[in-house]
Amino acid sequence: MSGFVKMCELCGGQISEQSEFSFEDMITNWLDENPEFAFKYFVKSASPSMVEAWANGRNHSESDGLFDNSINVMDEHSDKNDDKISVTTSLSLPIRKISSQDLELTHDKRILSSNEDGKPTFINSVFFPSPTTEHIDLNSSLARQTVPSPSRSTHPTERDLMSELALDICHELDVTSLCFKIVQNVCRLINADRGSFFLVEKSRSTGEDVLVSKLFDITSECILDDVLQRCSSNHIIVPFNVGVTGYVARTGDYANIPDAYADPRFDDSVDRVTGYKTRCLLCMPIKNVDGKVLGVALVINKTVPSDQHHDRGINSVQPSSCESESIRKHASFTEEDVKIFQSYVTFCGIGLHNAQIYEQSRLETYRNQVLLELARIIFSEQLDITRLIYSVLSHTICLLQCQRCQLLLVKTTSSMSSYSSIDEKNN
Structure with a gap:
């Protein structure tokens, strides 16, 4: 007996009820065999919700294989003029995990160092100036220096040199080495x-x-070891109200003196001891971001390179030795x-503060390590009071750098207190 025959909904042909393929399976197989038609139809007729559902399902199926999409197609609206199909998408999708890369900035700020309270601070925009950023006055003065001036024959790499020297000191965390680099770079x-x-x-x-001479007599060609050997046994202490350096530290203003011996603030005692003749000097305060003076940099005697003795063209006459000596003697900052x-010490203040x-x-x-070690030593001698007292006296002399130390034990009686024993140790 033949099975019941039904009509195909698409083409009107006959489909046997006993067929192993349903109508949906047949459509699916036909679309699989005709991918170009399926693609064109999807692009032409797919609603935004269907495209979004396909994209989300595609992403998740590629990442972890979890995608479950069921689309329920509703009946046509009763309105005859409206032939659009309303598609409701029901998705069972896992929550997308947010990666840390989604929150990364396109231009990360470099952390230069920490504040006194340990909180991180970001480097000022003076290192990477932006045309849309409003800078402070010191930065604007630095920008003016990077543009060659018509009145001065500047070197083509002067801006690169300033940037290189600034980065050189910003990565230095040793105070002595930093002071050496600051003065040597300024001389250059x-x-x-x-x-100094x-x-x-x-x-x-x-x-x-007070001002303490960390390093002095630094030249552009010297090395740090030689300067340390020369300064290890001799430190100059200058009060805030004495000399040019004391004036700069007290007022916070720079001092440019073209004739040192004509200025009443200049002290020639160092010249008399060393035999070095100071003609002119330029003294500049080093400040932190709060305007507090951290140190003073002093450079003396302006030198004129041979290529700056004259500026008259190729056929110019070379100056004589007497003229060169006169130019050198009258040169000033x-x-x-x-x-x-001033532009350079802005970076110096940041580096010195750090x-x-x-x-x-x-x-x-x-x-803290010393205190912990002392506590360990003292607690280890609790069984013998004599050894405990000796240990306390020895370490006290070492810590305080004193010559003599005493420890008195109190003996309490019913009426009065007295010292039962006196322990003493000499260095």
């Missing part, structure tokens, strides 16, 4: 013969701020040298 930038660096420290006797120096914070953190770590 403005053609100074030599220079003074740090602001507290006087152990009075508790007031110009206002443009002052601007370059180096001092790093040094303080190292000292604090070392101090």
Whole structure:
């Protein structure tokens, strides 16, 4: 007996009820065999919700193979003029995980260092200036220096040199090495013969701020080891109200002196000892971001390179030795040298502030380690009071750098207190 025959909904042909393929299967197989038609139909007729469902399902099926999409096609609307099909998409999709890369900025800010309270700070935009960023006045003065001036024959790589020297000191965390680099780089930038660096420290006797010569007689060609050997046994302490460096540290203003011996603030005691003749000097304060003076950089005696003795063209007459000596003696630091120096010390203040914070953190770590070691030593001698007292006295002399130390034990009686024993140790 033959099975029931039904009509095909698409072409009107006969389909046997006993056929192993349903109408949907037949359509699916036909679309698989005709991918170009399926693609064109999808592009032409797919609704936005269907495209979104396909895209989400495609992404998840490629990543973890989890995609379950069921589309329910609703009946046509009763309105005869509306032949559009409303498609409702029901998705069972896992929640997409957010990667850390989705939150990354296109231009990361470089963290330069930490504040005194340990919080991270970002480097100022002066290193990577943006045309849409409004900079501070010091940065604008730096920008002016990077543009060659018609009145001065600037080197083509002067801007690159300034950037290179600034980055060189910003990565230095040793205070002594940083001070050396600052002075040596300034001597190269403005053609100074030599220079010195003074740090602001507290006087152990009075508790007031004084200037201590960290390094002196630094030239553009010397090395740090030679300067350290020369300065290890001799430190110059200058009060804030003495000399040119004291004036700069007290007022926070620079001092450009073309004739050193004509200025009443100049002290020639160092010249008399060393035999070096100071003609002119330029002294600049090094400040932190809050405007506090951290140190003073001093450069002396402007040197004039041979290519700057004259500027008259190829056929110009070379100056004689007497004229060259006269030019050298009358050379002094110009206002443009002052601007370059001021622009450079902006970076120096940031670097010196960071180096001092790093040094303080190292000292604090070392101090805590010493205290823990002392506590361990003392607690290990609790069974013998004599050895305990000897250990306390020995370490006290070592810590305080004193010559003699005493420890008195209190003996309490019913009426009065007295010392039962006196222990003493000499260094």
